Amino acid sequence: MVQRVSSTRTFARIAPHCVPALDRAVHRLTGGRALLSARLLPSLVLTSTGARTGLPRHTPLACMPEGPRGAPPVAWVLVGSNFGRPGHPAWSANLMAHPEAEISWRGRDVPVRARLLRGAEREAAWAEVVAFWPPYARYQARVEREIRLFRLERM
Numbered sequence: 001m002v003q004r005v006s007s008t009r010t011f012a013r014i015a016p017h018c019v020p021a022l023d024r025a026v027h028r029l030t031g032g033r034a035l036l037s038a039r040l041l042p043s044l045v046l047t048s049t050g051a052r053t054g055l056p057r058h059t060p061l062a063c064m065p066e067g068p069r070g071a072p073p074v075a076w077v078l079v080g081s082n083f084g085r086p087g088h089p090a091w092s093a094n095l096m097a098h099p100e101a102e103i104s105w106r107g108r109d110v111p112v113r114a115r116l117l118r119g120a121e122r123e124a125a126w127a128e129v130v131a132f133w134p135p136y137a138r139y140q141a142r143v144e145r146e147i148r149l150f151r152l153e154r155m
Helices: 002-006 009-029 090-097 119-132 135-142
Strands: 043-049 056-062 064-066 075-080 100-105 108-116 148-154
Touching: 009 043, 009 056, 009 135, 043 090, 056 090, 064 119, 075 090, 075 119, 090 108, 090 148, 119 135, 119 148
Parallel strands: none
Antiparallel strands: 043 056, 043 100, 064 075, 075 148, 100 108, 108 148
16 A cells, blocks of 8 residues: 555655655654654665755665675665656755765665666666565656666765
């Protein structure tokens, strides 16, 4: 049911105004140990440098951790779905301009380098992401742009 609701156009209109604000508040109140959206999907807070402003930007995001089960992730895949809205999310432009960033993952700060996935690497990651969270396929069907995928690797 959650997947069905999260892939609707109504959710795409409302969620960008509510979900990040709630996630930021919970993250702040728990000292970085929890995110509300992590009850549904693995989530992190990305601290990137603004592409135009150069200022730090803190963005709660769902992610797909990569690595052996039971071990700390070696990388994370971020999906620039923007809740299935037409434009790319601002955080994706930030990572393209400034690939060095930091994430807050389960209460720990981790320096990372972002890499935009392209070609066969993107296609393989896209298949994994859609298997991981099927609403991403509905988001892609709704927009003309290719949804950006980034792999964040520990530095």
